[in-house]
Structures are given as structure tokens and as C-alpha cells.
Amino acid sequence: MFFKIAVRNIFAYRKRSIITVLLLACTTALLVFATAYMDGSHARLIQSSVEIYPGYVQITHPGFRDNPSLENLIFDAAQVSASLKDFPGIAVFAPRFESYVLFSSAEKAVGGMFTGIEPEKEMKISRLAASLKQGSYLTSADNAMVYMGSELARRLKVGVGDQLAFVGTGADYSFAADTLTVKGIFQTGLFDFDSRASFVAKPYFDRMMAAKNYATHFIVQPERPVEAAALAVAIGRRLGPEYEAAGWQQTMAGLVQAMRVDSIFGYITLAIIFMVIFFVVMIYTLLVVYARVREIGILRAVGTGPGQIFAMLLLESVLLGLVSVLLGGLIGGVLAWYFHIHPIVFSGMEEQFKQYGLALTAMPTDFAPLVIMRDMAIMFVLSVSATLYPIFKVNRFRPIEAIHHV
Amino acid sequence: MFRTALRIAWASLARRSSRSVLVVVMISMSLWGLLFMEGIYDGMTEQMISNAIRSDSGQLSLFAAGYREDPGLHRLIRRDGEIVALLDGDRRVKSYVRRLRQDGLAATAHYSRNVMIYGVDLAAEKRHGRLDSYLLEGEYAFGAKKRGVLIGARLAEKLKVKIGRKLIVSAQNSEHEVAAVALTITGIVRTNNMGLDESAVFIDMDRARELFMTPAGASQISVILQTEKDIPAVQAMLRHHFGILQTLRWDELYPALMQSRVMMKGFNLVMSLLIFGVAGLGIFGVMLVSVLERLREFGIMLAIGTSFAQVRGIIFTESFILGFTGFVAGSLLGGGTLLYFYHHGLDLTIFSEGLEEFGIDVITHAVIRAQYFITAFIAVMLATFVSVLLPLRLLKKSNPIEAINKV
Numbered sequence: 001m002f003f004k005i006a007v008r009n010i011f012a013y014r015k016r017s018i019i020t021v022l023l024l025a026c027t028t029a030l031l032v033f034a035t036a037y038m039d040g041s042h043a044r045l046i047q048s049s050v051e052i053y054p055g056y057v058q059i060t061h062p063g064f065r066d067n068p069s070l071e072n073l074i075f076d077a078a079q080v081s082a083s084l085k086d087f088p089g090i091a092v093f094a095p096r097f098e099s100y101v102l103f104s105s106a107e108k109a110v111g112g113m114f115t116g117i118e119p120e121k122e123m124k125i126s127r128l129a130a131s132l133k134q135g136s137y138l139t140s141a142d143n144a145m146v147y148m149g150s151e152l153a154r155r156l157k158v159g160v161g162d163q164l165a166f167v168g169t170g171a172d173y174s175f176a177a178d179t180l181t182v183k184g185i186f187q188t189g190l191f192d193f194d195s196r197a198s199f200v201a202k203p204y205f206d207r208m209m210a211a212k213n214y215a216t217h218f219i220v221q222p223e224r225p226v227e228a229a230a231l232a233v234a235i236g237r238r239l240g241p242e243y244e245a246a247g248w249q250q251t252m253a254g255l256v257q258a259m260r261v262d263s264i265f266g267y268i269t270l271a272i273i274f275m276v277i278f279f280v281v282m283i284y285t286l287l288v289v290y291a292r293v294r295e296i297g298i299l300r301a302v303g304t305g306p307g308q309i310f311a312m313l314l315l316e317s318v319l320l321g322l323v324s325v326l327l328g329g330l331i332g333g334v335l336a337w338y339f340h341i342h343p344i345v346f347s348g349m350e351e352q353f354k355q356y357g358l359a360l361t362a363m364p365t366d367f368a369p370l371v372i373m374r375d376m377a378i379m380f381v382l383s384v385s386a387t388l389y390p391i392f393k394v395n396r397f398r399p400i401e402a403i404h405h406v
Numbered sequence: 407m408f409r410t411a412l413r414i415a416w417a418s419l420a421r422r423s424s425r426s427v428l429v430v431v432m433i434s435m436s437l438w439g440l441l442f443m444e445g446i447y448d449g450m451t452e453q454m455i456s457n458a459i460r461s462d463s464g465q466l467s468l469f470a471a472g473y474r475e476d477p478g479l480h481r482l483i484r485r486d487g488e489i490v491a492l493l494d495g496d497r498r499v500k501s502y503v504r505r506l507r508q509d510g511l512a513a514t515a516h517y518s519r520n521v522m523i524y525g526v527d528l529a530a531e532k533r534h535g536r537l538d539s540y541l542l543e544g545e546y547a548f549g550a551k552k553r554g555v556l557i558g559a560r561l562a563e564k565l566k567v568k569i570g571r572k573l574i575v576s577a578q579n580s581e582h583e584v585a586a587v588a589l590t591i592t593g594i595v596r597t598n599n600m601g602l603d604e605s606a607v608f609i610d611m612d613r614a615r616e617l618f619m620t621p622a623g624a625s626q627i628s629v630i631l632q633t634e635k636d637i638p639a640v641q642a643m644l645r646h647h648f649g650i651l652q653t654l655r656w657d658e659l660y661p662a663l664m665q666s667r668v669m670m671k672g673f674n675l676v677m678s679l680l681i682f683g684v685a686g687l688g689i690f691g692v693m694l695v696s697v698l699e700r701l702r703e704f705g706i707m708l709a710i711g712t713s714f715a716q717v718r719g720i721i722f723t724e725s726f727i728l729g730f731t732g733f734v735a736g737s738l739l740g741g742g743t744l745l746y747f748y749h750h751g752l753d754l755t756i757f758s759e760g761l762e763e764f765g766i767d768v769i770t771h772a773v774i775r776a777q778y779f780i781t782a783f784i785a786v787m788l789a790t791f792v793s794v795l796l797p798l799r800l801l802k803k804s805n806p807i808e809a810i811n812k813v
Contacts, residue, residue, distance in 0.1 A: 019687065067566050069516030100518035102511040102576055102584060108478060109578030111511030111520025155509065157476075167584065169518065192604070196520050257760030264757075265447075269677070272439035276681050279432035280688040286425055287695045393424065 002308070006315040009292075016288045020281055020383075021324045027277050028328025028379040029335070031270060032372050033365070036336030037344075038266050040366035042259040044343075047225075049255055050248045052127050052188045053197070055219035056228040058251050059084075059235065062244040064216065065251075070171055073097075074243070077215040083239055084220065089231045091223045094121035095215035097205055101168030101176075103198070105156040112152050112196045114168060116205025125221045128186060128199065135160035135184035142201045145183035151195030153185050160185060170210040178208055220245075278386045286390035289313060293394060297402025306395050313394070317387035321380045329376040333369075340367040408723075411716065415723035418696065426728060429692050433732025434739055436685045437782055441740025444674050445772035446752055451670050453767050454598070455656070455663050460535030461597035463656040464502070464628030465637050471650050473625065479508060479580045482623030483651060489627055492647060498636040501534040503527065504624035506614045510577030512557070512607055517565050521557075521607045523577055525614020528556075534630060537595065537608075544569040544593035552610040554592030558603040560762075562594045569594065575607055579619040587617050600765040674778075678785050686789030690796070693725055697797035704801060705810040714802065721794050721801075729790030737779055747772035 010017045050056055059080060064072040074080055077095045084093050097116040102109055119138035123129040128147070129137045138147045146164075158164050162182050170176040180200070187194055206212040222231045229247035236245040249256055289296075296309055343364035394402075419426040459465055468489060470481040483489065486504055493499045506525030511518055528546060531537040538546040541556075548554035555573055557565075567573065569591055576586035589609060597603055615621055631640055637655055644653040657664035697704070704717050751769035754761060758768045 016691075019691070023684070023687070067516070068564075069566070071516065100511060100513070100520060104578060104584060107582070108509070109582075109584055110509040111518070111576075113520070155477075169513065173515075254759045254763045257757060258763035259760070261754075261757045261760040261764070269443060272436070272443055272677075273680060273684070275439055276432065276436045276684045276688075279428065279435065280684055280691070283425060283428050283432065283688045284691050286428060287691055290422075290425070291695070291699075 002312050002315050005312055006319055009312075009316055010319060013288050013291075016284050017320060020284055020320050021327065023277055023280060024321065024324030024379065024383050025328035025331065027274060028325045028376060029332035030273070030328075031375045031379060032329055032332025033335045034266060034270055035371060035375055036332070036365040036367060037339070037363070038263050039368065039371065040336075040340065041363040042263065043366055044363055046248070046252070046255060046259060049190075049252065052131075052190055053193060054248065054251060055125055056222050056225050056248050057220035057232045057235065057245060059218040059220065059239065059243055059245045060216070062241065065244065065246070068216065070169075070173065073171065074215040074217065075213070077213050077218075080215070080218055080239065080243065084218070084235070087235065087238065089223055089227065089234070091221045092121055092124045093218055093220040094118045094125055095202065095218050097171075097202065097209065097211050097214060098216045099168055099209060101166040103152070103156055103164050103166050105158050105162070105164040107157050108155065110152065110155050112148075112198055114166060114205075115197070115199050116202040116209070116211065117199050118202050119199075122199075125219050127188060131186040131188045133185050133187040135182065137184055138199060138201050140201050140203060142183060143204050144178060144180050144200075145204075146180040146198050146200050147184045147186060148182060148198035149194035149196065150185050150187040151191065152198060153182065155195065158182050168209070170208070171214050172210040174210055176209050274382060278382060281383060281386040282389060285317065285387040286393070289390045289394040293397060293402050296394060297397065297399050297404075300399035301403060310391060310395055313391045314384070314387070317384050317391070321383035324383060325376040325380045328379065329372055332375070333367075333372050336365045336372065337367045339365040408719070411719045411723045412727075414720050415727055418700070418720075419724055419727060422696065425692050425695075429689055429728045430732045430735060432688050433685055433729060433786060434736035436681050437733065437736025437786070438740040438743065440678060440681055440782065441736070441778055442743050442772075443677065444778050445740075445744040445774060446747065446770055447670055447673070448773040448775070449747070449752075449770045450766050451663075451666050452773055453770060454765055455660075455667065457598045457765070457767070458660045458663055459630065459656050461537065461540065461599045461602055462628065463654075463659040464534070464630045465634065465656050466629040466631070466641055466644065467654050467656075467659060468627040468629070468644065468648065469625070469652040469654070471652060474652060474654075477507065477509075477625070479578075479618055479620055479625075482506075482620065482625060483627060484623050485648065486622075486624045486627060489644075489648060492644075493627075493629060496640070496643075498631050498633075498640055500630045500632045501530075502627055502629045503530045503534045504611075505626045505628065506611065506618065506620065506623075507625040508577045508614075508618055510575055510607070512561070512565065513574045513576070514565055514567055514571060519561060519565055520605065521561065521575070522601075522605045523575060523614065523617075524606055524608045525611040525618070526608050527611050528608075531608075534628065537597075540595040540597045542594045542596045544591070546593055548610045548613070549590070549592055552613050553589050554610075555589040556593040556595050556608040557591060558606040559594050559596035560600075560603040561605055561607070562591070567591055573607075575609065575617070577617065579617065581619055585617050585619070587613065589613075598762070598765050598767050603762075675781075678781055682782075682785035682789045685786075686793050689725065689728060689790055690793035692728070693721070693794045694797045694800075696724065697721060697794075697801050701801070701804055702810060705804075705808075709810060717801070718798055721798060722791075725790040725794045726787075729786045733783055733786045737782070741774070741779070744772045744774045748774055 061072040061074055084090060099114050100111060101114040102111050119140055133150055156164060160182050163179055165179050167177045222228050229249055232245040232247040343362040345362045468483060470483050473481040493502045508523050510521050510523045512521040542559050571591050573589050573591055574586055575589055576584055579585045631637060641653055641655060707717060748771055751771045753769050755768045761768055
């Protein structure tokens with residue numbers, strides 16, 4: 001019976017019901033879409049940053065991440081390779097040796113990262129090969145051939161086929177120097193990376209830098225990237241305390257937290273809008289229940305208990321809330337799904353993205369039904385709680401007082 | 407007549423105190439949230455701009471022709487003496503510094519990193535951009551023998567170095583030879599200008615001249631003016647006198663920061679419209695019900711000779727009282743909150759790692775602008791005005807006699 005009365009009342013106060021439903025539905029759609037956008041863009045930014053070069057799982061000497069010195073290298077890369085071979089969940093892995101050297105071309109000298117890689121494996125781990133801009137990518141057989149970032153090449157004023165020298169320190173602290181030929185130039189879009197990174201084949205690197213069987217770290221590409229953290233733990237267990245395996249959440253903790261901060265500010269902004277809507281819903285409920293004070297007084301006079309009145313009014317707000325969040329969730333969900341398939345393109349914002357070291361301008365939303373349902377539940381609770389004060393207030397009237405209320 | 411309208415409006419608002427209070431609370435809370443958001447977000451943007459200006463670009467920077475596209479010691483400002491003389495004589499100029507810059511490599515016994523070496527005069531940098539205030543550890547000095555070096559905080563983290571550690575700084579000199587110098591780290595600075603924190607190595611200007619073999623000239627002259635509004639005029643003056651040089655404003659050197667400022671303005675406007683649009687709906691609901699439930703009362707007033715303009719005045723006054731009270735309460739609340747965060751700053755140290763990724767200070771000082779309150783006042787007044795238009799229309803259409811007889 002309460003249900004019937006509640007539905008009748010919703011239709012009787014049609015204007016209030018329509019405004020409430022519209023407001024709540026729009027707010028729910030806004031929350032669902034904003035969450036989908038924030039989660040989607042953050043996941044995309046992290047994925048892009050991880051896949052360009054840093055990788056999902058890194059294996060290092062336990063002290064290397066705090067103190068990346070030549071004492072904290074992996075001194076038996078072959079043993080690590082043997083341990084990782086056939087490890088479940090690993091798609092591919094490869095060692096790297098990163099060092100910094102001073103490059104000197106005919107006109108300029110610029111410091112830069114000089115890394116020995118296994119080019120064939122690296123193709124499956126990072127986007128280095130896919131970022132080729134000029135010339136060609138490396139092979140393991142390349143001798144004294146360098147593959148460098150476009151900005152670094154520009155600063156050194158070298159192009160494909162040009163020669164340049166490098167001066168650095170070998171793994172045994174010896175002086176290392178040689179002349180390199182530019183084989184290829186890449187552009188990932190990460191300005192900082194493109195302006196300092198260069199790569200050579202690891203066999204050549206090992207010879208020049210006295211780094212045979214050494215590595216600064218291994219990069220592991222999981223079969224399922226979402227399980228990177230769990231895989232890192234499993235690898236850590238297999239390798240023992242002599243090595244440390246860390247997922248991207250650890251190695252790129254700053255970026256992860258940056259995304260969290262961005263989300264927090266996003267939610268603060270939404271919270272301010274919700275606060276206003278909360279009050280508007282409360283005001284409209286108050287107006288409607290006050291318009292029915294006499295009716296409620298009569299109901300009380302004929303024996304209806306305050307609990308029944310409370311239940312009846314609450315049921316109205318529950319029904320209105322349900323309709324609103326279902327409608328809003330549907331609208332927001334459709335938008336989240338559409339922009340998941342067709343990412344939002346921010347043309348003209350490359351400069352701003354570049355400032356934060358980001359290499360993309362197209363952001364897909366995240367279509368996650370569970371998250372959408374969570375947001376709908378939040379909005380439902382918010383909408384119902386906004387009506388509690390007016391309902392309590394009107395329920396405090398005594399029957400006679402309510403009947404005579406003007 | 408206005409006093410009568412005011413008294414009637416006040417009496418009717420007081421009669422329905424719950425909803426009147428709710429509307430006032432709604433407006434004041436909306437305004438408080440909006441002011442807090444605008445002040446803090448603008449504070450973050452302005453701090454980023456200020457950091458870039460103070461630590462690097464100034465409000466104006468002069469470079470040799472082609473330096474930006476192809477930086478190096480072969481493109482130095484040779485007539486820096488003339489420029490300095492002109493800047494010294496211009497009252498609009500607050501301060502300036504000369505810097506020498508060169509790409510290089512910084513190495514410890516264990517690790518090395520590509521860096522940007524800055525030859526600077528620390529005393530001048532202190533006067534100019536308060537570089538000393540960015541000191542995180544150590545001291546703001548190069549030592550008695552000028553063999554000290556200040557380095558960016560992120561560079562220090564990457565090189566895993568502390569105060570007192572040796573750093574070998576090498577770079578190509580003007581003769582195209584690679585030269586190196588062993589220095590001791592005397593200070594670590596965090597400017598929150600990401601480029602500098604990642605790669606800056608500040609050494610004494612004379613030491614830099616010796617290292618780079620450049621006895622004269624400067625890579626950059628950074629200028630800060632007394633007021634921001636003089637930037638275009640001083641830029642034009644410098645371009646007129648030194649046309650061959652590149653004279654660039656901070657926003658030309660950091661276009662992303664300018665873009666952030668413009669976006670923030672647009673965002674604030676959209677948020678104001680959205681929030682007060684929704685708040686206007688709340689006021690509308692209350693005013694509509696207030697008018698409809700008093701049709702009889704207004705009918706009697708009209709029947710005994712009160713003009714419609716007077717009734718309209720009462721309704722507008724009611725709406726205005728609600729809006730204005732909400733505005734005053736919200737402004738006091740929001741203004742007080744912003745004033746607190748203006749002086750004490752909002753401490754977001756728990757998110758320090760994330761904020762550093764964006765180049766944002768962990769303690770954000772709020773910005774307070776009269777424009778926030780003016781925009782909010784206009785928005786609130788507009789919302790209160792628009793929200794009574796429909797109720798007034800309904801009232802005008804209604805028949806007073808019918809209303810009087812309505813039970």
C-alpha cells in the first residue's frame with residue numbers, strides 16, 4: 001500500500017518529481033562520466049609512460065634503486081636469465097645496462113643516457129623500435145651503431161649516418177670512449193626521454209664498457225600487464241634476496257601518486273557541485289512535504305503512525321532516487337562506453353602534455369560496470385539522505401498542529 | 407515604500423524560516439566551495455608561474471639570435487654591457503641577472519647524468535628571483551674558493567649525492583674541447599621548475615667562464631619588472647634597442663603555463679555558471695512556492711489598491727535578501743578560508759611525490775582576487791533575479807478576485 005501511495009504522490013507533485021529526477025540524473029551521469037574519464041585517462045597515461053621505456057616489472061640488485069652505483073649492478077645476468085626462463089606469466093624479458101656519457105659531435109658536446117640493450121627482445125618490451133623516425137632500428141650484430149632520441153640528435157646536430165664520439169666510465173671504472181655512427185633516430189613524444197636517451201646493441205656495449213654478463217636491471221613484460229605487481233612478487237621469491245623485483249607501481253610511484261592527486265582534485269570539484277545539488281534536493285523535498293503538512297496531519301489523526309508516515313515519505317524519495325540514478329547511470333555509462341571506443345582527442349594541448357612528460361593527446365574513458373554501479377550507489381545514498389531532514393522535520397508536527405498548518 | 411517592502415519581505419521569509427535558512431545555507435556553502443576551489447587552484451597555477459619566472463625566465467628574457475633553436479656558447483649576447491646599462495636606468499625594471507649556460511655531464515664516482523650547467527652570480531640571483539629561498543639542504547654559497555656547486559633536488563636524488571660530495575662537471579668549451587672541473591656540492595635546491603630540478607647545476611660565474619673559456623658575454627639575461635603590466639612596453643623597448651636579440655616574455659618561454667592560466671580562468675567561469683545555475687534552481691523553487699502559497703495575500707493587497715509594481719518589489723526584495731545574505735555569509739566563510747590558506751598555505755606534503763611530478767609546491771598558498779567576489783555577486787544576483795521571473799509571471803496572470811475567494 002505504501003508503494004501505491006508513494007507512486008501516487010510522485011505523480012501528484014509532478015513538477016517537483018521531474019526537477020528532482022533531472023537534477024539527480026544529470027549529477028549521476030556527470031559523476032559516472034567524470035570517474036570514467038579520470039580513471040581512463042590516468043590508466044592511459046600510466047600505460048603509455050610504462051610501455052615507452054620503463055617496463056612493467058624491473059629486476060635490480062637490492063640496493064640499486066636507492067643507490068644506482070656500479071657496486072649495485074647485477075653481476076651475473078646469465079643466472080638471472082636462467083631463473084626467469086620458463087617462469088609462468090612472463091611473456092619476454094631482457095637485460096639492460098644504463099650509463100651516462102658525454103657525447104661529442106663535430107660542433108657540440110651533450111651529456112646523455114647510453115644504454116646497452118638486446119634489440120630483438122626490446123622490440124617486444126618497449127616502444128623503442130616502434131618509435132623509429134629516421135634510419136633503422138638496431139640489431140644485436142650492430143657494432144658502434146647508435147639509436148638515439150630525436151631531441152638529442154638535434155642538440156648534437158647529427159643525422160643518420162653521421163659520426164659522434166662518446167666519453168664515459170666503464171663498469172670497472174675504466175675510461176671508455178669510442179666513435180659511433182648514428183643508425184637510427186626515434187621519437188617517443190616524451191620530450192625529456194627523447195632529449196637524453198641513446199641505445200646500442202648490448203654485445204658492443206659490453207665490450208666497450210667492460211660490462212660482459214653485467215646489467216643494471218632486467219625488464220620483464222608480463223603476459224597479463226594487470227598482474228604486474230603479483231608477478232613481481234613471484235619473481236622476487238624465485239630470485240631470492242640477492243635481487244629485487246618491483247612492479248611499475250613501485251618504480252613509477254611518483255606518477256601513480258600524481259594521478260591520485262589529480263583524481264582527488266577532480267573529486268573535490270565534483271563534491272562542490274554535489275553539495276549544491278544536495279541542498280537543492282533537500283529544499284525541493286522540504287517544499288513538497290510542507291505543502292502536504294495538512295494531509296499528513298489528517299493521516300496521523302486517523303491513526304497512521306509516525307513510522308508509517310516516515311516510511312511512506314522515505315519510499316517516495318527512494319523511488320525518485322532509484323529512477324534518477326538508473327537514468328543517470330545509463331546516460332553516464334553510454335557516454336563512458338562511447339568515449340572508451342572513440343577516445344577524446346585534445347588537439348592543441350600537446351604543449352601542456354609535453355610539460356608533464358606525456359606523449360599522447362587522445363584519452364579513452366574507462367568503461368567499468370562495477371565502478372559505474374558504485375557511483376550510482378553513492379548518488380542514490382546522497383539523494384535519499386538529502387530528503388531525511390525534511391521528512392524528520394515534518395514528522396515532528398503533532399496531528400492537530402499539522403491540520404491547522406497554513 | 408521601500409522600507410514597507412523590506413519589512414513585508416523580511417516577515418514572509420521569517421515565517422518560513424526553515425526553507426529561508428536552507429536557501430541561505432545553500433548559497434553560502436556553494437560560494438564557500440567555489441571560492442576555496444578557485445583560490446587554491448589559481449594558487450597552484452600562479453605558484454608554478456612564479457617558480458618559472460623566479461628561477462629561470464624572469465618576466466622577460468634576452469637571448470642571442472637563434473639561441474633558443476640552437477643553444478651553445480657560439481650564440482652569446484655580446485653586448486650585455488649595453489643592455490645592463492639600459493636596464494639599470496629604467497625604473498620599471500626591478501632586477502635582472504646574467505647567466506651562462508652550457509649542456510654537460512655531471513658525474514660522481516658511481517654515477518653520471520646529463521645536466522645543464524649555469525654560471526651564475528648567487529648574490530644577484532638572490533636579489534632577482536630569491537633563489538636562496540629554494541634551498542633544500544646545505545648552504546647558499548659556492549664557498550671561499552668558489553669550488554662549490556648547487557644542484558637541482560631531482561638531479562641530486564638521481565645521482566644519489568649529498569652535501570659535501572664531489573661532483574665532476576664536464577662540458578664542451580668554446581674551443582670545442584671537453585673540459586672538466588671537480589666541485590663540491592654545497593647546496594641542493596628545489597625550485598619546482600621541473601627542468602631545473604632535473605638537470606640544473608649552478609656554478610660560480612667566474613668558474614663557468616674559466617670552464618667554458620668564455621671571458622665575456624651571457625647566454626641569457628633574465629629581467630623582472632616592478633609590475634606585470636609593464637611587460638609589453640619593456641619588451642617593445644628592448645626589441646627596439648636590441649632588435650637582433652630574442653626578447654621573450656615568460657609566457658613565450660613557458661607556453662604551457664600560460665595555457666594553464668587561461669584554462670583555469672575558463673574552468674572557474676564554467677564552475678561558477680554551473681554552481682549558481684543549480685543554486686538558482688533552489689532559489690526558484692522556494693520563490694515559486696512562496697508566491698503561489700501567498701496568491702490570496704497578494705490578491706487582497708492588489709484589491710485594496712497596492713500596485714503590481716509594489717508587489718513585484720516585495721517579491722524581488724525577498725529574493726534579494728536571500729541571495730545577498732547567502733552571498734555575505736559565503737563570502738565571509740570563503741574569504742576567511744582563503745585568507746587562512748593565503749597566510750599558512752595548504753599543506754599537501756602527503757602527496758609530495760605526486761605534486762612534484764606536476765611541478766607543484768607541496769604547500770599551496772591560496773590566491774584571493776576581488777574578481778572572485780565580483781563574479782560571485784553578479785552570479786548570485788542574476789540567479790535571484792531570474793528565479794523570480796516565472797513566479798511573477800504566474801502572479802500577473804492570476805486573477806486577484808479568484809485568488810481571494812480561493813480556500
